[in-house]
Amino acid sequence: MESRPRRALPHTEEVAAGLGLDSAQWPVLGADMPRRRAAGPGGRIATVTDNVLPIQRRDGRSTGR
DSSP: OOOOOOOOOOOHHHHHHHHTOOTTTSOBOOOBOOEEEEEOGGGOEEEEEOOBOOBOOOOOSOOOO
16 A cells, blocks of 8 residues: 655644734634544544644724723
8 A cells, every 4th residue: 555645734833824814813822733543535544633723803892991
């Protein structure tokens, strides 16, 4: 069975920048790249790396405080 070449994965900072969000309005609250095992086509098992970016929208409206 032929293995596929590995591709370089973007880091969380690159993913966040690629979203093009205004960091003052959409701050990134954290970043992680957890790995997990997953079954693919034909039942092949692989390790998958996810990008997790909790992002919170700031309202921007004054609370009057």
